[in-house]
Amino acid sequence: MAINAPEGTRDLLPAEAAFWTRFKATAQDVFGRCGYQLIETPVFEQTELFVRGIGEATDVVSKEMFTTISGENLKTLVSGGTVKAKSRLSLRPEGTAGVVRAVVQHDLVPQGAAPAKLMYAGPMFRAERPQKGRQRQFNQVGIECLGAEEPSVDAEGIIMLMRFYEAVGIPRASMRLLVNSMGCEKCRPAYREAVRDFICAHAADMCEECNRRAELNPLRAFDCKNEQCAAVMEQAPKITDHLCDDCREHYETVKSYLDAASVAYVEDPTLVRGLDYYTRTVxxxxxxxxxxxxxxxxxxxxxxxxxxxxxxxxxxxxxFALGYERCVLALEAAGVAFPALPGVDVFCACVDDEARAQAFALACELRDAGLVAELDHQHRSLKSQFKLANKLGAARVVVFGPDETAQGVATVRDMATHEERPVPLDALAQVLAKPQA
Structure with a gap:
């Protein structure tokens, strides 16, 4: 029986892998123009980081994290022992907690220093039910700015993200930007209580999960996918009616920056996002x-x-973080296809095995000169080599054979025009390295 990829994962085949590489490069270009630099953090961290950072009551921590364990620690647990906190590890379900941990651990924002502007790209892991646009291993690109509380940081990040989406090909007209404020530690506690009281008053109409959330994190009820719960929560108190003066001013300033940049948005007072750590702008x-x-x-x-x-x-x-797989679906919905893989510049063909060494040497020389060069590795006939060159999208084919060797030349064919010409062997690499007219 064949072994397939684990459920909830998928392979990025060459065309998509090339696009993923370009996707990340575009992010580095767009975000880099705003001062963001690349950081790489481990794909697993101490479980406590996510419990404390994301929130124990979130679905991510309570239901979806993949926790890892070594064989030795598994034996310890089976035998009734305990595992030290530093050995309780989980695959990262999102990127922010790990980046913030790195900033704290390495003191990347000393007191009085400029903010740390960091970006990342890589796989995340959540034990969700696999479906279109939702995988157990998925790729994210994200940014984190630590050390500045000005609303200009928020607006800069939002504008930057919209510019990125347009740069990778998602039409602006097909996107909708939702904004809200979650308040702060001054105004949110009273608002949480108001929402909790609302849920308790409508407990009979809410699902079991939302009633449980009422005590742990009532704001998460706004994110419930149950249609009846969603209908009830439309009548719940709105955070924008409970913001303190500082949060209201911050929110209004963010929106004014978006207006000045002509970035359209929709205010959504029910938007809470899925993680506990958010304050103010979401x-x-x-x-x-x-x-x-x-x-x-x-x-x-x-x-x-x-x-x-x-x-x-x-x-x-x-x-912020953006899901690569979701972006691919958005591109497909907009009719945008993956760009074609780059073709081969030169295919080095040989009439017989005696000329194979010449073909191999030329391919190496052309590769060293920066060209994409290929050759036959399966002792194909010359006709079959031409078919292979055509399949690979080769721009030119160089043919080595007894007649050519005797004359000190090789035959170069332009695959687009089918024109052929002899080129002296000692000038071959130089001629092929020149761009075609």
Whole structure:
């Protein structure tokens, strides 16, 4: 029986792998123009980082994390022992907690320093039910800005993300930007209580999960996918009616920056995102057609208390993450295809095995000169080599054979025009390295 990829994972075959590489390069270009630099963090961290950072009551931590364990620690647990906290590890379900941990651990934002602007790209892991646009291993690109609390940081990040989507080919008209404020530690506690009281008053109409959330994190009820719960929560108190003066001013300033940049948005007072660490600004980008209910392609917000949660000094933060697989679906919905893989510049063909060494040597020389060069590795006939060259999209084919060798030349064929010409062997690499007219 053949072994397939694990459920909830998929292979990025060459055409898509090439696009993923270009996708990341585009992010580095767009985000880099705003001062963001690349950071790489481990794909697994201490489980406690996610419990403290994301929130124990979130679905991500309570239901979806993949926890890893070594064989030795498994034996310890089976025998009734306990495993030290530093050995309790989980695959990262999102990127922010790990980046903030790295900023705290390496003191990347000393007091009085400029903010740390960081970006990342790589796989994340969640034990969800696999479906279109939702995998157990998926790829994200994200940014984190630590050390600045000005609303200009929030607006800069949102604008930057919209510019990125356009740069990879998602039409602006097919996207909708939702924004909201989650308040702060001054105004959110009273609002949480108001929402909790509302849920308790409508307990009979809410699902079991939402009633449980009422005590742990009532704001998560806004994110419930149960249609009846969603209908009830439309009547719940709105955070924008409970913001303190500072949060209201921050929110209004973010919107004014978006207005000045001509970035259209929709205010959504029910938008809470899925993680506990957000404060003040939250936002989400959705695709309006072609993706059904799984239409969010990215989002994020401000998290001014997260650094303290993971053991650092008070450090305001802002960030977002975008799902690569969701972006691919958005591109497909918009009719945008993966770009074709680059073709071969030169195919080195040989009439017989005696000329194989010449073909091999030329291929090596051309590769060293920066060209994409291929040759036959299966002792094909010359006719079959031409077919292979055509399949590979070769621009030119160089033919080595007894007649050519005797004359000190090789035959070069232009695959587009089918024109052939002899080229002296000692000038062959130089001629082929020149761009075609």
């Amino acid at each position: 936002f989400e980008v959705q695709v309006t057609e072609g993706m059904g209910s799984q239409n969010a392609i990215g989002g994020g917000g401000r998290y001014d208390k997260l650094a303290e949660e993971v053991g650092g000094r008070p450090t305001p933060g802002f960030g």
